Amino acid sequence: MKPLLEEKELIWSAVVANVAMNRERNASGINSYEKEFRFIPADYLEKQMQTNGQASWLDLCCGSARALTQTAQVLTQKNIQQHITLKGIDLLDTFPAAADSFSCLDLEVASVTDWKPRQSYDLVTCSHGLHYLGDKLKVIAMAVAALNTKGYFVAHLDLKNVYINGAPQDVFLKKIFTQHHLHYNARTRIISCTGPQSLITGLQYLGADDQAGPNYTGQGAVNSYYTFPS
Numbered sequence: 001m002k003p004l005l006e007e008k009e010l011i012w013s014a015v016v017a018n019v020a021m022n023r024e025r026n027a028s029g030i031n032s033y034e035k036e037f038r039f040i041p042a043d044y045l046e047k048q049m050q051t052n053g054q055a056s057w058l059d060l061c062c063g064s065a066r067a068l069t070q071t072a073q074v075l076t077q078k079n080i081q082q083h084i085t086l087k088g089i090d091l092l093d094t095f096p097a098a099a100d101s102f103s104c105l106d107l108e109v110a111s112v113t114d115w116k117p118r119q120s121y122d123l124v125t126c127s128h129g130l131h132y133l134g135d136k137l138k139v140i141a142m143a144v145a146a147l148n149t150k151g152y153f154v155a156h157l158d159l160k161n162v163y164i165n166g167a168p169q170d171v172f173l174k175k176i177f178t179q180h181h182l183h184y185n186a187r188t189r190i191i192s193c194t195g196p197q198s199l200i201t202g203l204q205y206l207g208a209d210d211q212a213g214p215n216y217t218g219q220g221a222v223n224s225y226y227t228f229p230s
């Protein structure tokens, strides 16, 4: 195997910057966050707003931010956009110009592996984004720490893309997740949790392999390498 890639090299990899990947998921309907996660973000946020007076959504690796922009549109039509904040982050700027017209929507070009939240959120999603990250566990830890008291985190994660001491260790990872109140569904490969968590894995990140080949999505993915510090 060739040497593992550092984060700064990984973000320029053809696998990560691949223009053919699906960055266009809708908020609901066909090819959507609703289909992936089984809820419509606008409905979830509206319910939160009715309970708490406000609501917030952080979408990590948001792609072209189509789901966020459509959600901003729905909230604006309902005239509740002033109570809700939507934040999207992606490595590449494929955001639509129309996104600027929504005061509730803030899109940022950045790598989520270095990004630090400045507030907590009612909803944190990462739809098919972790597949392309180096330190996936660091980003999951950041995401679950950024939840409000009853906030919800949901993301796709293929445990076969996480190597510990040279091999995938799904039993170990599932145990660590359970200990930290994160739920992993091996069938849907969805990781989720409710309420803020402090995820401490005890693992040291070593680097990434962008030549891992396709994972369950059929698209080339990135393997992330960890070890137990001695």
Ligand SMILES: C[S@@+](CC[C@H](N)C(=O)[O-])C[C@H]1O[C@@H](n2cnc3c(N)ncnc32)[C@H](O)[C@@H]1O
Pocket (backbone or CB within 6 Å): 011, 016, 017, 021, 022, 023, 024, 025, 060, 061, 062, 063, 064, 089, 090, 091, 092, 110, 111, 112, 113, 126, 127, 128, 129, 132, 133
């Ligand atoms: C398959 S797309 C998913 C986009 C969107 N979440 C969706 O479901 O339609 C994966 C996205 O992750 C982004 N990405 C990859 N590495 C990233 C990183 N380090 N930081 C932020 N975004 C990243 C890619 O640019 C791409 O837009």
